[in-house]
Amino acid sequence: MPNNKKENNDLSLPFRRTGGKLGNYVTGNWVIGDGDGQALHDAVTGETIAYATTKGLDFASILQYGREVGNTNLRKLTFHERGRMLKALALHLMEKKDAFYQISYHTGATKADSWIDIEGGIGNLFANASLRRKFPDLPYCTDGDPVGLSKGGNFIGHHLLVPKEGVAVHINAYNFPVWGMLEKCAVNWLAGVPAVVKPASITSYLTEAVVKEIIASGILPEGALQLLCGSAGDLLDHVMAQDVVTFTGSKSTGLMLKSNKTILEQSVPFNMEADSLNAIVLGADAEPGSPEWDLFVKEVRKEITVKAGQKCTAIRRIFVPEHLLEDVNIVLGKALAQTVVGNPLNDKVRMGSLASSGQRDEVRSNVQKLLASSQIVYGSLDSVEVMDADAAKGAFLSPLLLLNEKPFQNEAVHEVECFGPVSTVMPYKNLDEAIQLVKKGKGSLCCSIVTANDKIATEFVVGAATHHGRILVLNRECAKESTGHGSPLPMLVHGGPGRAGGGEEMGGVRGVKHYMQRVAIQGSPTTITAITQQYQPNAKGVQSSIHPFRKYFEELQVGDQIVTDKRIITSADIDAFAALSGDHFYAHKKDTDFSGTMFEKQVAHGYFILSAAAGLFVDGSELGPVLLNYGIDELRFTKPVYAGAELTIRFTCKEKLPQDPKDENDIPKGIVKWLVEMLDESGEIVGIATILTMVKKKNAAQSEGEMEKKPG
Template sequence: MIIESYVLGRWMTGKGEGQPLYHAVTGEYIGSASTEGLNMGEVLDFARQKGNKALRKMTFQQRGLMLKALALHLQQHLPELYSLSYKTGATKADSWVDIEGGIGNLFSYASLRRKLPDLPYWPEGEAHLLGKAKTFMGHHLLLPKEGAAIHINAYNFPVWGMLEKIAVNFMAGVPAIVKPATVGCYLTQAVVKHMVNSGILPEGALQLLCGSTGNLLNEVNAQDTITFTGSAHTGLQLKSNPTILQNNVSFTMEADSLNAIVLAEDVEPGMPEWDLFIKEVRREMTLKCGQRCTGVRRILVPENKIDLVQNDLSKALSQTVIGNPLNEKVRMGSLAGKTQKAEVLKQVSLLLKTSELVYGNLETVEVVDANAQAGAFISPLLLRNNQPLHTSEVHNIEAFGPVSTLMPYRNLEEAITITKLGKGSLVSTIVTASRNTAREYVLEAGTYHGRILILNQQCGKENTGHGSPLPMLVHGGPGRAGGGEEMGGLRGIHHYMQRVALQGSPDMLTAVLQQYQPNATGIPATIHPFKKHFEELEIGYQLITKSITMTSELIDAFANLSGDHFYAHLRNTDFEGTMFTQQVAHGYLLLSLSAGLFVDSYEKNPVLLNYGIDELRFTKPVYPGMSFHVRFTCKEKISQDKKEPTDIARGIVKWLVEMIDDENDELIGIATILTMVKKLEQ
């Protein structure tokens, strides 16, 4: 049986015998995977012409709801996905990280829609005034790239590896071509089938290659984006493709790295941090059978405690039950396949040239409810290297399995030096109860690691672990780790968008960006803005309020009401040596009085509530006797989805509030306030 690929809007089978796939636990034949005969140029063109054009028309809000719908749909098929995941050698805990962790990424990126405009593109950052007459300005705009996101993924996480990446490119408005590692592509395929059958994705948004990439990378152009997860050696080969280099195609690599965990000198046996350290190393060595790009490969401990650590780690590892992942007692399954097992043992043999094996067995392993010879089982292997500053293998060779190496250090400076010998990693952990140690480690070692976990008693129960990347934080690292960044919340979306610097008049930029820009011509209000429903409001709809005069009585009353008796707000203050010449109004008094000027009072209207303030600045002191008015403008609109069918249909309206001195037409304050406004259609 050939595992089908999903391309050109249909399921297709490649030619030839393909690569055979086997059950990681039983060794049984599953099928084979081949993409031979598929036209990769057509696959890319289909993504660009169909998927890209459909996604780039959707707003961020629509894309976010699409991700949410996908996540909810996949949750309905968890039993089937777990059943397939066991065939990869994964335990229930391993599968949870892969499957539900991946679905969690969809939910996380879906939630980012609340921070993004209700537009297909993203007016980024603040406006920049470029002329004294206020007729020339600049702004940055992010547009979805017109190509495809090509994801070449590793074999350790067939589901998470795909979902954590497509969540980002879909949110940006770019289609994906996913090439999972062939050994577990049948699990990735099952997820894609459910997403395709859901009808949630537009045609061409997602394609799947089960097998080789063929000549796909020879067909890319500058609008495409490539991400790769795997070995640094393979990544370099792909990145060096002449087409990629010639067209300056964006290529992000997340390579396996020799991640380090450091037990600080202040941690002693019996301390909570000691137990956390032992637990964390054991988990990192055995979760997913050690097949994690973020796994702990180097264990650094003070030289006077290395024997104690070795003893405690050995005891902890000996309690790990290995075998059939379907057995509830099993805590570590198998490697993904016998090919992977052979590769791990090969790398361990190289490490043993300068290290010794202090726990585990290279030849045999006791398993529960399984045949050790039929499956790709392996013992946890703890090595020890007593001269980490004078041997290179432990800093250059990675055995991608349940393999880690203990090594001693004399002081924190030396520990930091040793971690840097790995030439860059995805993550490092420092286990310490000392704030000074944590600070020194982060500041001195941080340039060599993409992420640092500071682990102590306080976060011991809640922390997600050394090896757990999170959607809102970047996942990647410098040097050997690939030099890239994935996920990272809004930062990740930037990766699939082109930043354009716009220059022009405020009116022109308002028209292009569909967000009101300061100093643009407003649309004079014929009725009060608060009497308009969400759909009726236009960007630029503007109310000029009447004026109000500041008095000492108002300032005194606000001071008494709020309890803010800062010296500058008092009449009898000696203002010599201060920034003020006399009693000055509270900034929040200005905002409160402004609200009194622009709020439509007494009658019920479509405004449901005040949602908050995004930006607020007080730009000029206001003294008694000064008069000001407010220019109140509809700046941006964001539609909201109903959480419950009975909810009131509504949207968020952002208003630019400009407080203006009557005498010289200068700003005394500026804010962006948000209101929740009822829609006409329920």
């Protein structure tokens, strides 16, 4: 390693000492790389503000440290502990967000742009923290339902998910230096896997500032996060089969990284999110003057100008009914003309600069390729009027609207992406053509259709779905609450087929599973119950002289079980329940002619059987740990119950889920799932349900007792 010089934790440091090097946080230390490094510039002024270098770092040791220290520490924690860790980190970063905004302006981002990056990134931490409730309070979890493998029911299979024993290597794009890191790390941390983050160098100074605060907080266990500000060097040459690599950026760079010899030989999972030619379609019903017309104009303008068009999800292709082509060009041109470009620190500015002059030059070069078959209908490629800034020094570019009148003949518009404030309008004749045209992008992260016609929406979504990772149907009903075309959401998958990289990330529980190993397990129901901490059908119950409802949350064991006394179901019971509930379905009447029906005679209501079951298994005549009935997850009635049947209940603790106190006055408690098996006199199951109760924790009762003992 180069010198282990500790970095100052001052967030504004890189901008107060022009020309200073960014720190790399590796193997538990802030380390400065060797050599001069890459110069990083203020996107607005062109001033050199820092240098980034990883020269001299031992990438093999960095990865090994992550596996041995970070992975070991994280995989010991349960999902609930990891989730609470994410929440604590989100709250901490929210307190520091103002400092991040000040640094973000140097990337050319306006305050609105920075909100997406900074608070959007922190929002991913919050969203994944709440996701812990979908998982057990264990370091691992089951996947799907158990599978019976024998006639007698004593040999079953299940699927288990355990954290991978490697690290998540994230190679991120320059456009979202905060969101790009946190949206990925939130997921791998929840899964129990540490991260090595390699942000794009040109905006890595903002990523470094956030990581400084994360490390300073002490919230994450040691080794959970490492940061590389500079070149990735030979990092990927040292990955192993238990690692996961993700990449966000251009298709060409992604393919180069994905073809790394070590990644191929070790079968390392590689998730690629490549920039794509995302599209929006104006439905044929969205005529000028309609709410959908206005929504369309607003959405297109936003997607062209937010982050100066530097979003992997930004709209690059605009498809409109051919008879509305001229109207659309005029109205979009007027909308873009209202966009003030300039210094993002100025409150009047609505679009800042691109992230660097190099990125601006690349956009100009790609626009020139499009102009071979398209024409500019708004904006200028060579000049732009800016407010409170020098257009020559900053990476500014005018919003550009292009027109291509023959989208089926000209392929460049479906192949060349301009990663900036550029989009092309094209006509279509009918919905089939619109579907064909959006598919010509050969795979996109997202697509939108603006329509109030559900038939059009259905036909389009089903037809276009194969080529897109996400589709937004935008109309007046959802507009006020819609998050928009370009906003990936933590609980929905992000990624896309083909050109978009063929990858998938986020997506709630789905995303967490990308960092876990799925293994099929086989054994007896009792053994599988012990492993999964979820009661499996036919497992041996745990008998106790204490009724389960008399036990506190901590005292309950998965498998605690009682078998109740019998109750004879009578015709009078059925009549009384019908009178009480008002349910006089023909099968519950004893004078019904049952010829040609599924029943032999008067049958008991299913809900009466469940109610009778509760009367048999509930023990709540005195105040106890059970606070309330929380609900029913699953309920099935599997066999008719006739008058004269003898009902017995097998009642078993199925799973325990702790709950976090809402505030200091909340009662410590958890949710307990119970398997309710309703049996008749032959021992056959006539009904089965999973009910939930809220159960007090023992320490809550002790605390209440201590309060009572205190002098008043």
